[in-house]
Amino acid sequence: MKYKLEWSYKIKGKEPLLFTSDWIEGERALETAEELEKTGKAAGISFEDEAGTTWTIKEMKKLLAEIEEEPHDLTVYFDGGFDKNTNKAGLGAIIYYNQGKKKYRLRANQHIGELETNNEAEYAAFYFGLTLLEELGVHHLSCEFRGDSQVVLKQLEGEWPCYEETLNRWLDRIEAKMADLGLHPKYIAIDRKNNKEADKLASQALEGKTIHSKMQIL
Template sequence: MKYKLEWNYKTGKNEKIQFTSDWISTDLAIQAGEELEKLGKASDIYFYDEVGTSWILKELKKLVTEIEDDPHEITVYFDGGFQKETNTAGLGVVIFFKQGKKKYRIRANEMFNEMETNNEAEYAAFYYALTILEELGVHHLPCEFKGDSQVVLKQLEGEWPCYEDVLNAWLDRIEEKIKSLSLTPKYTPIPRNDNKEADKLATQALEGKEIFAKTQII
C-alpha cells in the first residue's frame, strides 16, 4: 500500500501553508509523519491511501500493526494458453506480495477444459488468480494485475466494449469476485517478454505439469 501525506506548515505569523507529498511506501510515510511531528512546525497531518481513506499518524501505525501478518502490496501476473485441437486452456499465475517484513512469490498453474478461444483462456487465468488471492485472505486492498492481453485488461477497465456472450460471462464473474473481496484493481498491460514466467506456467499446465509453489524472496 502507498500513501500520500498532506500537512499544514505553520509560519511564524500564524499563517499556514499546505503541502502534499508524492505517493510513498507505508514505512516511509510513517517515518515522514513522525519527523514532521518532531519538528513542531506541522499541523493537520493526514495520510491518504490509494482508495481515498484518510488516517492520522496514530491510526495508521495501529493499522500497520494489525495487518502486518496479512498479505499486502500485491502484484499479479497472469497468462492463458489455448489448444484449439482439444479446446483446452493452460492457466498461469505469478503473485508477488509482502507478509510481515518478508516478500513472497507464488507460482501456480491449472488446466481448464471446454474453452472456446485464447481470449477466454486469458479471462480464466485472471479469475484463477482471484481465487488464489481469496485463499490467501486478500481483501480490501489495491492490487495490480499485469498481463500481455490488452483485450482482457482494456475490457475489464471498461475502455473497450465486449460483444461476446462467453467473455461477458467471465467479465461478470471477475467483477463479482473483485467486489466480494473489496479489491481496488489496477490493470497494467505489459509486453509478452515481461510475462514469460506466467506464460511458461500456462504452457506447463497444457503439458500436464501441475505447479503450486510459494517461495520467500531474499
C-alpha cells in the same frame, strides 16, 4: 497500497499553509509524518489511501502493523493457453508479495475445459489469479496485475468495449470477485517475453502437469 500525506504548516501571525505529498509507500509516509510532528510546526497531519479513506498518525501506525503480518505489496502475473482442437485451456499465475519482513513467490496453474477462444482462456487465467489471492487471505489492498493480453487488461480498465457475451460473463465474475476482496487493481500490459513464467505454467497445465508452490525469495 500508497498514501498521500496532508498537513498544514503553522506560520506565526499568518494563515497556515496547506501541503500535500505525492503518493508514497506507507512506511515512508509514516516516517515523514513523524519527522514533521517533531518540528512542532506541522498540524492536522493525516493520510489518505488510494480508496479515499483518511487516517490519523495513530491509526496509520496500527494499520501498518496489521498489514505487515498479512500478504501485501502484491503483483500478479497471469497467462492463458488455449488448445482449439480440444477447447481446453491451461491457466498460469504467479503472485509476488511481502509478508512480515520477507518476500514470497506463489506459482500455480490449472487445467480447464469447455472454453471457446484464447481470449476466454486469458480471462480465466486472470480469475484464477484472483482465487489465489483469496486463498492467501488478501483483502482491501492495492494489487498490480500484469499480463500480455491487451484485450483483457483494456476491457477491465474500461478503455475497450466488450461485445462478446462470453467475455462479458467473465468480466462480471472478475469484477464481483474483486469487489468481494476489496481490491484496488492496477493493470499493466507487458510483452510476452516478460511473461514467460506464467506462459510456461499455462503450457504445463495443458500438458497435464499441475503446479502449486510457494517459496521465499528474499
